[in-house]
Amino acid sequence: xxxxxxxxxxxxxxxxxxxxxxxxxxxxxxxxxxxxxxxxxxxxxxxxxxxxxxxxxxxxxxxxxxxxxxxxxxxx
Numbered sequence: 001x002x003x004x005x006x007x008x009x010x011x012x013x014x015x016x017x018x019x020x021x022x023x024x025x026x027x028x029x030x031x032x033x034x035x036x037x038x039x040x041x042x043x044x045x046x047x048x049x050x051x052x053x054x055x056x057x058x059x060x061x062x063x064x065x066x067x068x069x070x071x072x073x074x075x076x
Contacts (some may be wrong), residue, residue: 022062022071029054037071039064048076 023034031053038045045062057076062069 010053011027019069022069024060024071024073026051026053026056027073027075028056029057035060035071037069039069 008076010028020037020039022035022037023032025032029053031051033052041062043064045060046059047060049060050057058073059075059076
């Protein structure tokens with residue numbers, strides 16, 4: 001049996017890995033933008049981030065759970 005066959009001490013490989021990016025749609029210009037996610041920031045996060053296309057501010061809400069990350073972007 002090889003070391004990498006279904007056994008790992010890395011929690012990101014047990015089916016509960018956290019995404020590090022998410023595609024969101026800007027509520028102002030409608031463009032799809034990829035944003036970085038930081039699971040180390042807590043299970044529930046809320047912050048303001050500007051659209052990289054139209055520069056309008058978004059209210060970003062992120063929730064990390066067993067099923068992965070859920071991301072909501074609304075006008076700020």
